[in-house]
Amino acid sequence: MAEGTESRIPPAAPSQGGSDEDRYLQRRTLRRGSAGWLLLTGLGVAYVVSGDFSGWNIGLAEGGFGGLAIAMLLMGAMYACLVFALAELSAILPTAGGGYGFARRALGTWGGFLTGTAILIEYILAPAAISIFIGDYIESLNLFGLTSGWPVYLACFAIFISVHLWGVGEALRFSLVVTAIAVAALLIFAVGAFTEFSADGLNDIPVDTEAFGASSWLPMGLLGIWAAFPFGMWFFLGIEGVPLAAEEAKDPVRSMPKALSIAMGVLVLLALLTFFAATGAHGANAIKEAGNPLVVALQGDGEPTALSRFVNYAGLAGLVASFFSLIYAGSRQLFALSRAGYLPRFLSLTSSRKAPYLGLVIPGAIGFGLAAATGDGGRMLNMAVFGATISYAMMALSHIVLRRREPGLHRPYRTPGGIATSSVAFVLALSALVATFLVDKTAAFIALGVYAIALAYFAFYSRHRLVAAAPEEEFAALAEAEAELERT
Numbered sequence: 001m002a003e004g005t006e007s008r009i010p011p012a013a014p015s016q017g018g019s020d021e022d023r024y025l026q027r028r029t030l031r032r033g034s035a036g037w038l039l040l041t042g043l044g045v046a047y048v049v050s051g052d053f054s055g056w057n058i059g060l061a062e063g064g065f066g067g068l069a070i071a072m073l074l075m076g077a078m079y080a081c082l083v084f085a086l087a088e089l090s091a092i093l094p095t096a097g098g099g100y101g102f103a104r105r106a107l108g109t110w111g112g113f114l115t116g117t118a119i120l121i122e123y124i125l126a127p128a129a130i131s132i133f134i135g136d137y138i139e140s141l142n143l144f145g146l147t148s149g150w151p152v153y154l155a156c157f158a159i160f161i162s163v164h165l166w167g168v169g170e171a172l173r174f175s176l177v178v179t180a181i182a183v184a185a186l187l188i189f190a191v192g193a194f195t196e197f198s199a200d201g202l203n204d205i206p207v208d209t210e211a212f213g214a215s216s217w218l219p220m221g222l223l224g225i226w227a228a229f230p231f232g233m234w235f236f237l238g239i240e241g242v243p244l245a246a247e248e249a250k251d252p253v254r255s256m257p258k259a260l261s262i263a264m265g266v267l268v269l270l271a272l273l274t275f276f277a278a279t280g281a282h283g284a285n286a287i288k289e290a291g292n293p294l295v296v297a298l299q300g301d302g303e304p305t306a307l308s309r310f311v312n313y314a315g316l317a318g319l320v321a322s323f324f325s326l327i328y329a330g331s332r333q334l335f336a337l338s339r340a341g342y343l344p345r346f347l348s349l350t351s352s353r354k355a356p357y358l359g360l361v362i363p364g365a366i367g368f369g370l371a372a373a374t375g376d377g378g379r380m381l382n383m384a385v386f387g388a389t390i391s392y393a394m395m396a397l398s399h400i401v402l403r404r405r406e407p408g409l410h411r412p413y414r415t416p417g418g419i420a421t422s423s424v425a426f427v428l429a430l431s432a433l434v435a436t437f438l439v440d441k442t443a444a445f446i447a448l449g450v451y452a453i454a455l456a457y458f459a460f461y462s463r464h465r466l467v468a469a470a471p472e473e474e475f476a477a478l479a480e481a482e483a484e485l486e487r488t
Helices: 020-026 037-053 058-092 099-141 150-166 168-194 199-203 223-227 229-233 239-248 252-282 293-299 306-339 357-374 377-405 419-439 441-460 471-487
Strands: none
Touching: 037 099, 037 168, 037 239, 037 252, 037 293, 037 306, 058 099, 058 199, 058 223, 058 229, 058 239, 058 252, 058 377, 058 419, 099 150, 099 239, 099 306, 099 357, 099 377, 099 441, 099 471, 150 168, 150 306, 150 357, 168 252, 168 293, 168 306, 199 252, 223 229, 223 419, 229 377, 229 419, 239 252, 239 306, 239 377, 252 293, 293 306, 306 357, 357 377, 377 419, 377 441, 419 441
16 A cells, blocks of 8 residues: 555445445546547647636746747747657556656656645636636626626536536536637638738837847847746647546547547647737737737727637637646646545535535636736736646656666557657756746735645645545555565
8 A cells, every 4th residue: 555545435325335435436436438439639729728728928028029939939848849758657557646656656756746736726826717708708798787797706616617507528528519609710810910910010129238138029128038938838729638538438448548639639730820910910019918819800999800809709709628638627627626625525425416515616606717817918927927837747757767667568659759748848848947937026915825825735744644546546555565565
């Protein structure tokens, strides 16, 4: 049995059959075989597509066009390397634990909790940020007389959590349809925006002459490149959540690597088209602080056009797709951590439709509260990125450790480049983590404080009450037992 792990399963009612462990897990099961590679690919794109519609443009204020362009390329490289590493890890351990499960196997219980908690910070705060961006789009459209504020955020969380409670298959199909609409809209936007493209608009942000290395392409200097890292990530943030659907996937060993690779390719194409088209249409300076940058890129300070209105509505579709799918990811990470005892076990209970209802409702309530209390999407975004970068570094490290410690482990899919690939992801993830402090120290320290409180809970309480029968824990324990036999 793994160090620090105890099989303390709460007693079940006498009328139920099977062992305590069986009864415990039966009340915590997901609907298997609900998603093939196409739905998983759609999920990977859905996690991220809102990043093309809003959020990334704030990086122009931090680094200018050149700074954000370099940041986007470096962060794109980080995600590509990470995706290849995750494709291998998800084929080895296809469970709902995702990053937590990978790190638990490679780095022990502490590594598992560090990774899982960082992922939770990302997936609770990112929907909060997106709900604020949805409010911005609704306000610009003047839909139903609503303006950006708590009624919009409440409606977002209430409606889309309800769809998830209906069932995973229905939820993922809904997500695929909305994502397809958003992707089509981005392509139409790019065609329309490129008709107004002017290279002069790319570098129209005033230059900070006191910044080291400042120029028209790097108006905030060389340090602006680093400060733009979190916003370069926004074009790809969330794709790492695809492995969280492993227990609900059809043939996850094959479908996960395929879905991750295709989704990443689609996201790279969309990122390049959106970035160049939006900044070149009406200039980087015009959109650097806009809540709906694509609409501003099309109409500037003028009257709305047919295309800008279409993109505004489609922007809602993109934001909804990411909001919807990130809620799914957060619930599955919370489910896995709770099922294994890292977090209170009642959070992993599932309904008759095999949905982790408390794992959906409680993070949603927290996200709504944060959005309504702050209304600051940029700050929520930076806090989400803080958690994401920690998890990326830990997952990349897990790949490195497993490759070195268990070279003979059966790997249905192998990462191209092996350790060199995951090492690039590891170094860039640490660089992005530091960048969150450059952008908003307050947000980064708040996220760090939440992280510290969670770690204290684990250190003093939950690590002594882990559930050995949980799939990720059982898999790690078997590996440790095999290693012990080899040493004797």
